[in-house]
Amino acid sequence: MTLTAKLSDTAAQALRDALVKKGQRKSRLLAQAPPSNTLAYAAWQGAMLACNPYKASLAALLFMTPEQRAVHKEIVAFFDVLPRDLRIAMDRDRQNLEALGVW
DSSP: OOOOOOOOHHHHHHHHHTBOOSSTTTTSBOSSOOOTTSHHHHHHHHHHHHHOTTTOOHHHHHTOOHHHHHHHHHHHHHHHTSOHHHHHHTOHHHHHHHHHTOO
C-alpha cells in the first residue's frame, strides 16, 4: 500500500511536535494534547480524529486559527489513508481498548 497524502513542511513539523520524543512510546502520539496555541495542538487533534476520536475536541476545532485549521486538515487527510493497525498503534489508550476487546 502506498500513501497518497503528502504533508507540507509545516504540518510535518507540527506532527513531529505532537509525538513522544523518547522512551518506550517514542514516535506515538502524546497522551495529552500539546498547548492550544501551537500547531502541534492542531496536528494532535487531527491525528486523534483518526486514532481515537473520543479524545478529539470539537471545541478545539472551533477555536483554531486559520493556520491551525490548515494543519489540522492536512493531518486528517494524512491519517485517513494510513492502515487501521497503524492508526490504532499511534494511541496508547486505543491500543489498550482494542487489546481488551471493548472497542
